[in-house]
Amino acid sequence: MQLSSFHEIHNHSLTFEVKVLTVNMLEDIKTFSKSTKVFTIKEFLEKKYKIQLDYDTVYRGFRKIFPRFGEKDGSNMLELLISKNIFYEADLDPENGMIKRLFFATPRMIEHYNLYGDINLIDSTYRVNHYNIPLIIYSGIDYAGKNIIFAVALVNDETEETRAWCFHQYFTLYKKLPNLIITDQDLALCAVLDKKYPNIIHLLCQWHIEQNLKKHFSFLLHMN
Numbered sequence: 001m002q003l004s005s006f007h008e009i010h011n012h013s014l015t016f017e018v019k020v021l022t023v024n025m026l027e028d029i030k031t032f033s034k035s036t037k038v039f040t041i042k043e044f045l046e047k048k049y050k051i052q053l054d055y056d057t058v059y060r061g062f063r064k065i066f067p068r069f070g071e072k073d074g075s076n077m078l079e080l081l082i083s084k085n086i087f088y089e090a091d092l093d094p095e096n097g098m099i100k101r102l103f104f105a106t107p108r109m110i111e112h113y114n115l116y117g118d119i120n121l122i123d124s125t126y127r128v129n130h131y132n133i134p135l136i137i138y139s140g141i142d143y144a145g146k147n148i149i150f151a152v153a154l155v156n157d158e159t160e161e162t163r164a165w166c167f168h169q170y171f172t173l174y175k176k177l178p179n180l181i182i183t184d185q186d187l188a189l190c191a192v193l194d195k196k197y198p199n200i201i202h203l204l205c206q207w208h209i210e211q212n213l214k215k216h217f218s219f220l221l222h223m224n
Contacts, residue, residue: 034066074099105151
């Protein structure tokens with residue numbers, strides 16, 4: 001079968017992108033389980049309502065209904081931090097009081113930053129805890145070349161807004177800005193550093209660059 005002609009004029013009504021979920025859409029999300037992939041929900045809503053949805057919009061709606069932090073687990077975590085005299089800041093959902101973002105640093109972490117905080121490494125780990133939430137680790141190197149942790153954040157997402165919130169807590173705790181920050185290619189993280197902290201030298205991690213080169217250009221090894 002061959003293409004005989006092409007018409008640039010649309011012969012159907014165009015969809016439009018929606019960035020706010022309606023009450024009916026939120027009710028539809030409730031019919032899914034908390035283990036459902038967000039892309040599956042996004043495709044279902046788009047097909048049902050004949051619209052185009054932004055992924056982040058659906059994700060936020062999904063997490064509003066199915067938060068990763070449990071109510072009891074979150075309160076227990078805060079009680080533990082308080083009992084251990086650990087600095088923390090929590091961003092709570094005003095509707096249900098559940099934790100959306102949690103940042104904390106132990107006294108030892110604070111001590112380490114005051115000694116070795118000139119160079120920072122920021123990285124996120126995934127699917128290594130019960131809730132499958134991103135764990136953001138702020139770390140550095142001590143006098144012996146060993147990795148040390150300066151702070152930790154548990155978050156529901158890694159949007160630019162969340163990255164900015166975490167940096168605000170980090171630099172509220174640590175008044176002295178680092179000279180150098182090394183990160184992966186996270187676009188939201190890079191955007192916040194460029195906009196809010198332009199005086200800090202920002203470099204991308206060599207290991208992550210090498211992994212991306214292997215992932216996207218490994219086919220070159222098999223070419224003549």
